[in-house]
Amino acid sequence: MPAIAIIGAQWGDEGKGKIVDLLAEKVNMVVRFSGGSNAGHTVVNPCGEFRMHLIPSGIFHREVTCIIGNGVVIDPAVLLEEIEELKGHDVAVDRLFVSDRAHLIMPYHLLLDGLEEEARGSGALGTTRRGIGPAYMDKAGRLGIRTGDLLEKGAFLERLRLVLDQKNRILTRVYEAQPLVLEEVYEKYCHYGELLAPFIRETDLMVQEALERKEKVLLEGAQGTLLDVDFGTYPYVTSTSTMAGGACSGLGLSPMKLDGIIGVFKVYTTRVGSGPMPTELLDETGELIREHAHERGATTGRPRRCGWFDAVVGRFSARTNGFSSIALTRLDILGVLPSLKICTAYRLEGKTLINPPSSVAMLARCEPLYEELPGWQTDISPIRRFKDLPREARNYVKRLEELLDCPASIISVGERREQTIMVSEPL
Numbered sequence: 299m300p301a302i303a304i305i306g307a308q309w310g311d312e313g314k315g316k317i318v319d320l321l322a323e324k325v326n327m328v329v330r331f332s333g334g335s336n337a338g339h340t341v342v343n344p345c346g347e348f349r350m351h352l353i354p355s356g357i358f359h360r361e362v363t364c365i366i367g368n369g370v371v372i373d374p375a376v377l378l379e380e381i382e383e384l385k386g387h388d389v390a391v392d393r394l395f396v397s398d399r400a401h402l403i404m405p406y407h408l409l410l411d412g413l414e415e416e417a418r419g420s421g422a423l424g425t426t427r428r429g430i431g432p433a434y435m436d437k438a439g440r441l442g443i444r445t446g447d448l449l450e451k452g453a454f455l456e457r458l459r460l461v462l463d464q465k466n467r468i469l470t471r472v473y474e475a476q477p478l479v480l481e482e483v484y485e486k487y488c489h490y491g492e493l494l495a496p497f498i499r500e501t502d503l504m505v506q507e508a509l510e511r512k513e514k515v516l517l518e519g520a521q522g523t524l525l526d527v528d529f530g531t532y533p534y535v536t537s538t539s540t541m542a543g544g545a546c547s548g549l550g551l552s553p554m555k556l557d558g559i560i561g562v563f564k565v566y567t568t569r570v571g572s573g574p575m576p577t578e579l580l581d582e583t584g585e586l587i588r589e590h591a592h593e594r595g596a597t598t599g600r601p602r603r604c605g606w607f608d609a610v611v612g613r614f615s616a617r618t619n620g621f622s623s624i625a626l627t628r629l630d631i632l633g634v635l636p637s638l639k640i641c642t643a644y645r646l647e648g649k650t651l652i653n654p655p656s657s658v659a660m661l662a663r664c665e666p667l668y669e670e671l672p673g674w675q676t677d678i679s680p681i682r683r684f685k686d687l688p689r690e691a692r693n694y695v696k697r698l699e700e701l702l703d704c705p706a707s708i709i710s711v712g713e714r715r716e717q718t719i720m721v722s723e724p725l
């Protein structure tokens with residue numbers, strides 16, 4: 299199975315970083331295809347504990363080539379900082395490559411993300427303020443600047459002059475903010491360009507050639523399906539395609555080349571930022587999960603909203619992505635609870651829904667219908683075989699498989715690599 303995508307199946311933060319880190323030792327290449335430094339993967343391994351925003355988790359494996367594809371938007375300051383941090387821990391970065399077609403986060407994107415959020419007032423989306431939305435707007439609006447542009451200084455200056463003129467008019471006239479100085483931005487980004495030049499490549503070609511050589515390529519998703527710009531809880535979404543389909547356009551890969559899609563689900567639900575979340579727990583059970591699992595955003599440090607597993611959005615996610623198997627994470631966390639609930643349907647104005655409505659106004663009015671399962675109330679983190687799990691934990695997993703209509707290939711019972719139950723071989 300040469301090309302396998304790892305996709306967040308909920309609202310992000312499902313634990314994709316650990317799953318990629320785990321599988322990376324069996325592959326030749328790990329590639330990021332969407333999002334930017336709004337993503338935050340926490341990886342704990344023998345090299346240390348790392349919070350990565352842009353660089354694929356595969357970087358910790360000496361033989362693995364890591365690629366940041368064209369679908370990613372790159373803040374060069376963040377990327378260079380991550381490169382330095384890895385070097386500081388003796389992690390080699392000579393196998394890291396960045397697409398020449400990836401768009402850059404520019405200083406005005408960072409400013410506008412904050413200003414636009416403030417202008418939304420009580421309707422704020424709760425963005426990570428990493429400039430993601432404004433950068434993708436410019437990509438679609440054909441005002442973007444790409445990594446490859448930094449390598450052509452003369453053309454870059456002309457492009458920046460044109461774009462900055464427009465951006466400064468928005469900054470000063472719409473938001474009454476200070477304009478940016480062309481020369482300063484130009485010099486800063488030329489410097490970034492020099493530092494990044496050794497990493498910039500035609501990565502689409504590199505991925506295609508790796509597959510022609512029958513190498514194994516892992517496609518690392520960012521965020522989650524419910525944050526997808528088309529199928530997420532719009533407008534409370536990120537600005538890119540986070541789903542399996544986005545992997546192809548975000549890398550320059552034919553859909554015919556995708557051999558498997560693993561959906562990563564946390565066994566309960568979390569969300570950061572605004573927008574409806576039908577199973578959110580605003581009581582002490584939600585607080586217990588949050589504290590026990592240290593549920594805080596890896597990028598912003600914001601407390602994550604916690605709730606029961608929502609099989610309605612889960613099924614939608616499994617179907618729309620076409621998962622070939624699922625990875626279930628944080629099963630150990632549920633060991634603190636005496637009984638567990640799973641939302642199997644919604645009730646809305648007297649009707650039972652098994653598919654989430656596209657309208658967030660309707661979704662916010664949906665009442666979750668739960669079934670209750672007994673908890674196992676023991677520490678399962680030392681367990682490595684499915685059959686050794688307490689019966690209640692096995693039943694919980696089986697019920698999720700049934701509701702999502704997809705088999706579990708991996709179950710994570712702790713944050714470390716070895717705290718994993720491999721149910722079947724996903725690669």
Ligand code: IMP
Pocket residue numbers: 309310311336337338423424425426427428429430431520521525534535536537570571572
């Ligand atoms: P943006 O991607 O920064 O524009 O934020 C849009 C929405 O996506 C906000 O609700 C963010 O909290 C959410 N979001 C973006 N990246 C992540 C992530 O990696 N995990 C969880 N939520 C995210």
